[in-house]
Amino acid sequence: MGVKISxxxxxxxxxxxxxxxxxxxxxxxxxxxxxxxxxxxxxxxTDQLGTFTREISRQGSQLDAARRKAEIGMEIGxxxxxxxxxxxxxxxxxxxxxxxxxxxxIFIDSLRxxxxxxxxxxxxxxxxxxxxxxxxxAKFARLNKFPKHxxxxxxxxxxxxxxxxxxxxxxQLKKAFNKALKISEKKKVFVEHDLRAFANPTRMKNIKExxxxxxxxxxxxxxxxxxxxxSISRHEPGLPCALCEMPSNQTKAKIYTCLKCDYERKExxxxxxxDPGKCNFCNP
Ligand SMILES: [Zn+2]
Ligand SMILES: [Zn+2]
Numbered sequence: 701m702g703v704k705i706s707x708x709x710x711x712x713x714x715x716x717x718x719x720x721x722x723x724x725x726x727x728x729x730x731x732x733x734x735x736x737x738x739x740x741x742x743x744x745x746t747d748q749l750g751t752f753t754r755e756i757s758r759q760g761s762q763l764d765a766a767r768r769k770a771e772i773g774m775e776i777g778x779x780x781x782x783x784x785x786x787x788x789x790x791x792x793x794x795x796x797x798x799x800x801x802x803x804x805x806i807f808i809d810s811l812r813x814x815x816x817x818x819x820x821x822x823x824x825x826x827x828x829x830x831x832x833x834x835x836x837x838a839k840f841a842r843l844n845k846f847p848k849h850x851x852x853x854x855x856x857x858x859x860x861x862x863x864x865x866x867x868x869x870x871x872q873l874k875k876a877f878n879k880a881l882k883i884s885e886k887k888k889v890f891v892e893h894d895l896r897a898f899a900n901p902t903r904m905k906n907i908k909e910x911x912x913x914x915x916x917x918x919x920x921x922x923x924x925x926x927x928x929x930x931s932i933s934r935h936e937p938g939l940p941c942a943l944c945e946m947p948s949n950q951t952k953a954k955i956y957t958c959l960k961c962d963y964e965r966k967e968x969x970x971x972x973x974x975d976p977g978k979c980n981f982c983n984p
Pocket of ligand 1 (some may be wrong): 922923926958960962
């Protein structure tokens with residue numbers, strides 16, 4: 701028997717605080733999966749909580765920022781439920797060169813006093829360069845999925861305060877470039893991708909994946925106390941090696957944990973033997 705599936709949110713009003721049109725991907729998934737009523741709140745300037753263009757740095761963790769957005773949305777929308785989403789970018793720890801986008805989306809249920817978090821990670825379009833002339837910039841734009849992925853332009857260096865965003869066509873790009881070059885001290889222009897959700901389709905795709913993850917968790921309920929958000933909290937290693945049968949580091953079981961009570965559920969993985977190539981005993 702699998703995890704119990706239920707929907708407690710049909711017809712309920714849920715606030716979503718976003719200034720960058722995240723409702724375009726989150727909204728349809730919520731109404732289709734939960735038949736809930738998503739209220740988009742765009743009257744609050746979420747840039748006050750931190751920007752990718754570095755003029756305002758984020759306070760606290762990525763999760764703190766997402767939670768703050770959900771709380772503000774619930775306050776403005778006067779709802780019992782709220783959603784907040786926050787993204788971050790890191791260099792791929794293995795390949796090193798590919799920027800990885802990590803998206804989290806939080807759902808707060810104030811009625812049950814629970815928080816459920818969906819997450820996704822994926823490759824992203826997040827590049828920057830320093831250019832000296834229009835040809836260099838035009839080449840950067842061509843190679844980096846402009847105008848679908850928008851660009852930010854500023855004089856000299858990445859922290860210059862006089863930047864231009866909302867650039868989504870060549871004419872605007874050229875205008876912004878000329879303006880930046882004119883006030884630049886070193887006759888250089890700094891260009892980078894706009895990482896706001898609506899300006900960055902690969903980010904939007906990752907937000908969609910995080911939303912799917914969240915919805916899966918919201919529909920999974922604890923079979924003991926009926927609290928939604930019943931999901932995998934940890935993996936138990938120890939899958940026996942196919943060759944020497946010693947316990948390996950590979951996952952043997954996934955542990956589902958309730959957000960409210962102490963109920964746990966262990967689900968064993970389908971394969972019952974670990975890859976000997978990764979065994980610490982017979983293939984150290
Ligand atoms: Zn429970
Ligand atoms: Zn082995």
